[in-house]
Amino acid sequence: MTKTKKQEWNSNLAFLMAMIGSAVGLGNIWRFPYVLYSNGGGSFMIPYIVSLFLLGISFVLVEYAVGYKFKRSLARILYSIKEKFEPIAWFILLIVFLITTYYICVVGWDLIYFVLSMTQQWGANPDLYFANNVLHATSSVYGIFSIVPNVFVSIFLIWVAACLILRQDLNDGIGRVSKILLPLLVLIVIGIVVFSLTLPGASIGYTQIFTPDWSALGNLNVWLAAFGQIVFSLSLGMAIAMTYASYLPEGSNLVDNAVLVAFSNSGFEVFNSIGIFSILGFMALTSGLPFNELVTEGTGLAFVVFPQVFNTMGDVSLVIAPLFFLCILFAGITSVIALLEGVCYSISEKFLIERKKTATIVCIVGFLISILFSTSLGSTILGVFDTYLNNFALLFAILLECIIFGWIYKFDDLIETLNKNSRIQVGKTWKVVIKYILPICILGLWIQGVWTTISSADTLSIIIMAALTVILIVIPIIFAKLPALNKDYYNV
Template sequence: MATTKTTRSNRDTFNTRFVFLMAAIGSAVGLGNIWRFPYVAYENGGGAFLVPYIVALLTAGIPLLWFDLAVGHRFRGSTPLAFRRVSPSLESIGWFKAGVNFFIAIYYAAIIAWAAIYTVKSINQAWGDSPADYFMGDFLQADTDATYSANFVWPILLVMVGVWVIAIVTLATDINKGIGKLTSLFLPVLTVMFIILVVRALFLDGAVDGLNALFTPDWSVLSNPSVWIAAYGQIFFSLSIGFGIMITYASYLKPRTNLTNTGLVTAFANSSFEVLAGIGVFATLGYMAAQQGVAVDEVASGGIGLAFIAFPTIINLMPLGGLFGVLFFGSLFLAGLTSLISILEVVISAVADKFDLPRKKAAIMAGSVMAVVSCLLFSTTSGLVTLDIMDKFTNNIGIVFGAVCAVIAVGWVTGRRREMAQHINAVSGLRVGTVWTFLTFVATPALLIYFLVSEIITLIGEPYEGYSQAQIGLYGWAAVAIILVASFVFASLKFRGNQHLDGLATSDYGVPVRGRPAGEPNPLGQGATQR
């Protein structure tokens, strides 16, 4: 199908809102939904955690998602270009977000490769009787002391190359033929696979004990501020807000797109998948506890340990464990791949806009650089430590800092709070007003600043996970510093071509633009007026 264009812009658009929703939900539904949410919920009050989780979704997740959608849809550009159109002085914020995505993508590809390999290994339980020893030893050959080992693990390297080829080929094509088709195919497959996995898990011995452990509420935790912070953190990270992903994707929406409705569908689809994942994971952990004759809390875990150690242990115990393993690791692979595509799109779109490159050329050039860095760092025996540190710093510092800067800059430095609300209301059925403005530009940034400061104090006060200062300095603090410096360097470069002066869309928005840079045309077209 031919790519459609906006009336006054050369920017591609998604053919239908369904294609956008598949892409947006595919981005939001990632590894964290499967291996992070269940454990976070369990550790923070079980069923009671759903109260702060829902509050966080409604008061921060959805409002900030609408903000990202509004910025991308109104200013119709990659993340750096969108912020430049808000104000030339804000372009560096967009590049900071692109930098965060660069570092997330290079380690995310490694986890996807692990999941792909384990999907095959599930068939005959190749990890043997000791999944933990196999994962750290035979599989990763992990060297946790080396800052950089330069010793490659060839099976991981080869599969990582395959992951990068799939991602680059997908992004090098038209957004509808590439991102649109891949997510429209993989997301339904992922959903079906995971539902089958959950149904199977519910019929395991001990599944009820696992569900009771997860959902039995501990109401006393609601007075604990850390539980609320955990809920907001989970919503923030799982919805792909603050990354620049939704800003970039929204720039491909047609001018007359219902933003509030689109945001609600994306948010609730993501949260529904998280709850589904919680049911499947803890039903399975209940079975593991029953087989080993221990309490659920002795086998409950999250993150990489859950996926590559706990679940292989469970697969060994299960009848038809191989099939269950293929479903689980296949789900991880698909969830990770759809998220990786969205993360890479932020970087590639930014490069294409800045240097006036065709999409194919930008994808091959930027994608190849990222693939090389990714394989050099994360297919080695020191890759696990590098990944763990980089994940911690880019997520808990990089994403949060970028989100705070974006909201404060757009809302307060340039004073565009009312303009953002007007834009949402001009194209959406559900209107926003004072409550949305307060939540987006006052309450959420205040909470994120608290979260950011607390995290920085903790990371300075004690070495993360006991890693050496050299490891933390190189892959943690240095990574954040590189992103910060690069954001100003790229923002200082001139745009090639005149694409940054193009009209942003048609005057259908009906919202006047104020404070344009001198010499730039009205991005909504001449004569655009308030409806």
């Protein structure tokens, strides 16, 4: 067996485009506007900015420093710190992989709507059309045996696209795609925002961002919402930043890059929200509906509310609607390949499987799991997966990472790594944040997430979550126990 070829970014620009592309995803486009509006409007920007510095940039710096210093996969990094930590790495990677399997389904729905938007086939009742014609949704457990052809095909196409990108060398695949899709995404968003500001009633919407509810600042849930948005928006704890940073060449400027990525991501979602709110303001004016009835999050905003808006726009919507769904598609694809890269890297490094073969295996297994979400019961299963994996499993994984890198590993080594080539220096304040403040914030989010998950669970949800719990315990242990074919894997 020969060693797998070590990948490395051919430029800092490639790294930045890939990192920003991984961060800018569906959460930026449809989650942030709802979180912003429902947590005090303009005043939410205060806890949001605090969270960005306190939580977002701080944790990204940890991931950058660890990935760059070790230049290994997450599984091998945790094994190097302590042998017993390897199952934790596979636990984190399995969470990320399972999240990807349903995330791709949502991107697949968007692909369907990109096609539908050219003729606005959703008709006068987009809500009913989404449930009945696209998802063929049912609450019956027997729906799991009924495949929805259009969803199945769209999921298959997204997995094929992801596989083709991941099979390429780092710079020819992820690097090149990020350099193409991210600028296109930004141009589309700029075009949509500029157009939205010209719509009648736009001010009804965008003023929501600049109209603060100062009383919201005294609400702990608002601060937790800000921390939660940063966690999901920057994909913290998903091994993306750690993996991408491990590909950086010597002499890279870590701190400056982390700040640039974090601010680019946040700037994108705030700017995008101006467009989203302006379009919803137009809808409120033309339909007579209260603005608060139009603001929702997730699939409801993208596949129900916006088609309703496009129905009232006239011929111009035949251009704006496809651009909107193309925007979501690009954001989804760049995030998908980032989520899968860390999984592929760990498997490839431990078992000495070449990149192409690893990507193919991972994508085939992922597609087989995604078939669950292409059934008539798929949207229900997806909701349970999303709630459990994000509110419970992922936050717990991030908490474990905080403890390992903040308390068990030699933290001063990370400070030295970050400061070596960076203009912006970190020191004792950052150390205090990582060791004390960050774990407390994550613990608060996790407790809230556990309570939300348990209190809203029905019988089917409990069964699915119990199965996921067993899977998340057993499979990581198996992967950790399997002997590495790469003999250097055990060199600490």
